[in-house]
Each structure stands twice: as C-alpha cells, then as structure tokens.
Amino acid sequence: MSITLCYDFAMSDELDDPGLAAWKAFIFAHTAVVGRIERDLAAEGLVSLTWYDVLTALSGAPDHRLRLHELAQQVALSRSGLTRLLDRIEAAGYVRREPSPGDRRGAYAVMTAEGEAALLRAWPTYARGIAHYFSDHLSDEEKGVLIGALRRVRARTLTTREPDR
Amino acid sequence: MSITLCYDFAMSDELDDPGLAAWKAFIFAHTAVVGRIERDLAAEGLVSLTWYDVLTALSGAPDHRLRLHELAQQVALSRSGLTRLLDRIEAAGYVRREPSPGDRRGAYAVMTAEGEAALLRAWPTYARGIAHYFSDHLSDEEKGVLIGALRRVRARTLTTREPDR
DNA sequence: TAAGATTGAGTCCTCAATCTTC
C-alpha cells in the first residue's frame, strides 16, 4: 500500500497543495490503522480483514448466500482471486459452495454456522481497533465531514467508468 | 484490503455509530481510489505505487540514499519484503545497493538517474489520479478537516506502541 | 459466442531460519 508519495517536484497543473496534503494524510492514516488492526486480529488468531469482508458480505445477503461473481465484486477481488480465497475459507469450514439451481454454470457461496461464529468472535477486537486507532481521535464534527466527503469520493470514482478492463 | 465490514451485530461498547460509519467511508474510499490509480499507472506501463514509494523515499533522503532497514520502515514493509522488492527495482536499474562504509553488516539503497527519471515519468498520471478521483471532490474546508483529523489519527496509532513484534 | 468458475504461471508479500558483522 502506498506510504509515501511525490513531491518536491513541480506540482501538477491539476493538483493543488492542500489536495496533495489531504491525499498524503489519507493514505498514511490508512496504512497505519489498517496495519495495526490486522496485527491485532492475527495476534488473537482471528479471521483477517479479508476473510471478515467475505463473511460480512454473506452475512448481509439474503439467506446468507451470494453468487461467486457478486461476492468477488463486493470484496473487490478478481474472480480467480475469489476462487482461491473461497477455497481457503471453505477449508476452514466457514463457508460452503452450493450449485446454483437455475444455472448449472454458477455456484453460490453460503456461510455456515461456524462462519457466523467466527465473525462474532472477531468483531470485538475489530471494533476495539476501530475505536482505539481511529474514531476515538475524531470529534463528532470531523466524523460528519469524513462521512460526507469520503462517501462522495468513493461514489464519484466508482461511477467514473474507465475504458473497461 | 478491507472493503466491507461488520455489522448488524450488537454495536461495541466502545464504538459509536458515527465512528463506524466514518470508518466504513474511510476504507471504502481508499479501496476505490487506490485501486483506480494503480490501474491507471499499470495501463501506462509506469511504476506501481510501491515502487513509487521507494523511489520517493530515496528522493527525499540526503544524497538520495537510505539504509535498507530505514527504507523498509518508511514504506511499511518487512525487512525481507524490502530485500526482495529492492532486488526487482535494482534489476530495473532504478536503484543500486552500496555497502555501508562504517558498518560492514549494512547496505545503502541509492537511487540512480534512471530511478529519478521513472519517478518523474509517473508523477503526471499519479497527480492526475489524485486530483480526478480524490481532491477534486473535496471542498477546501473538507481538505482542511481531513488533513488535521487524519494526521492526528496516524500520529496516535503510531505512538500507541504495541507489545512489540 | 459469451458468462461463470477454475487452473497455470508468475508476482509480491510474510515469518522463521541463517549468515555476517558488531
């Protein structure tokens, strides 16, 4: 992940100084906080953030099941990446694959009871990490600004469709 | 990287709702924007963000050189991770290793002229990405809040020393 | 032909063990 950046080079025409400073603060903070939370989870033998994401996506889906390609999109992984990730999570017993009734090409990932239990086990240390490393250091006003600004940023970059890949 | 999260579980004692919403906005935005910038750089055959970080760290260091363990820390990589990364960047001709005069155990990474050129080539598309996907969508006030809040978050999580690893 | 999923090859990271020098 990006830690350091650019810069004593000529500034870009399109990018101003506060814009660059905000970007640096953004990625530096991300690296620090996510790294710390990952290590806390690992230290207690809990599921990693990636596994957490998969289980959460399933947890929020109807019947706790999702088509593999939908799941891949939700966790921002390539299809093949998801295939292998799911192999590991399935081997751990937290999900199982089920054939799709209507379309014999496809499959569903379904969360098991063990998966739900793993999610619940991990949540307290995850929540503690978010609080201790992140939200405890923000005022209510700052939280509001972050929510508004960063949701907008995400929405705009997702809708700025690229050439297609 | 973490895309999705927790929750319709019981909230944590320590984590309030706006805190969680801010966290989600934060990591969702990061995934979207960084992913997009990485793809833009790759599409033009430029150095990845990781290589960029290494070259930038060297660019900002006295004499364009840094001890390997210092460099590892600056780019948030393990020592072995940095060793291998540097192998690749060195093979590309962007850095070279030099023995440390005072301490024969250690080595310096030194940026070459080619490395500096690669940095300069990548900067325009990187800057454009930061502007288009991130800072163009923020008001001046929001930039100010992000800078203040996220610098504080990073500083606190870096100083909250952990058991040591 | 195309869509869903998997496999093969290759990249890039980590931890633990090792080698060298302090």
Added chain:
DNA sequence: GAAGATTGAGGACTCAATCTTA
C-alpha cells in the same frame, strides 16, 4: 548475544487460458 540483511518455504493475489453450460 544482537543487529543488518538475505534466503527458504509458503500464503495470497493477478492475468491469461481453459472448461462447462447457456
């Protein structure tokens, strides 16, 4: 023994090619 760096083994991701079904 400890610090700096590398190596071995393995985990986890990507793109491109493949297989199956639509």
